[in-house]
Amino acid sequence: NAGVTQTPKFQVLKTGQSMTLQCAQDMNHNSMYWYRQDPGMGLRLIYYSASEGTTDKGEVPNGYNVSRLNKREFSLRLESAAPSQTSVYFCASRGRTGTRNQPQHFGDGTRLSIL
Amino acid sequence: SQQGEEDPQALSIQEGENATMNCSYKTSINNLQWYRQNSGRGLVHLILIRSNEREKHSGRLRVTLDTSKKSSSLLITASRAADTASYFCATSPYNTDKLIFGTGTRLQVFP
Numbered sequence: 001n002a003g004v005t006q007t008p009k010f011q012v013l014k015t016g017q018s019m020t021l022q023c024a025q026d027m028n029h030n031s032m033y034w035y036r037q038d039p040g041m042g043l044r045l046i047y048y049s050a051s052e053g054t055t056d057k058g059e060v061p062n063g064y065n066v067s068r069l070n071k072r073e074f075s076l077r078l079e080s081a082a083p084s085q086t087s088v089y090f091c092a093s094r095g096r097t098g099t100r101n102q103p104q105h106f107g108d109g110t111r112l113s114i115l
Numbered sequence: 116s117q118q119g120e121e122d123p124q125a126l127s128i129q130e131g132e133n134a135t136m137n138c139s140y141k142t143s144i145n146n147l148q149w150y151r152q153n154s155g156r157g158l159v160h161l162i163l164i165r166s167n168e169r170e171k172h173s174g175r176l177r178v179t180l181d182t183s184k185k186s187s188s189l190l191i192t193a194s195r196a197a198d199t200a201s202y203f204c205a206t207s208p209y210n211t212d213k214l215i216f217g218t219g220t221r222l223q224v225f226p
Contacts, residue, residue: 004157031212033213033214035216040218041218041219042203042216042217042218042219043158043203043216044216045213045214045215048212048213050212058213059215090157090158092158094212100145100146100207100211100212101145101146101163101165101207102163103148103160103163104148104158104160104205104214105160106157106158106159107157108156108157109156109157
C-alpha cells in the first residue's frame, strides 16, 4: 500500500518554463490537496479537490492550475515558473466518506527550484 | 493568513523530559489536528481532536482543546531523541474541507 505518491521528487526549472507535478493516491480517498512549504514555514494550501470533478482555490492559488484527472490523481501545473515559486510541494489526500473528522495523508514532497 | 499560530517556535530538551507545544487559532473549527514532520519528509498525522472534545490521549501524546480560548496544547511525555522533529497544528475550519496549518514548533531532544 503506497499511500500518496508524488513525482518527481526533485526538479530544477528556468524562469518561464512550465511543469506539471503529479500526485496519485491508492486509498480510495475523496479529497485531495496541494500545499507549498517555504523554509521555516508551515504549509499553505494552493488548491484542493473535495471530490472527483471539483476543485477550489486555497490561500495561495496565483500562478498555479490543477486538474483532478480521476479519483486517484490530482496534478498541479505551473504555466510560467517564477523564482518565487521555489518551494517544497506536498500533495495530500483524505477520507473515503463525507466526514471532515479524518486526518490527511501526505506524500514525501517535490522539491522545486526555479532559477 | 495562516490560522494557526504556534508557541514556542523552537524547543530544546533532554531525553526523559516532557515537551509542551501550544497552538492558537482564529475561527470556529470542525477539529484540530497535530502533525509531525521529520527533516526532508512529508507530514505524518499524530492525533485529531474534535471540537466537542476537551482532551485526548495517544500513547505518550496528550492533546487538550479549549474552544472558548481558541487554543490547543500538545504534550509529549518522557521524550526520546527520536521525537526530534517539527510539529504542526492544523485546524479544519467549520463547514469546510480545508486544513489550515500553523508555522510549527521545532523540537530538539538531546540524548
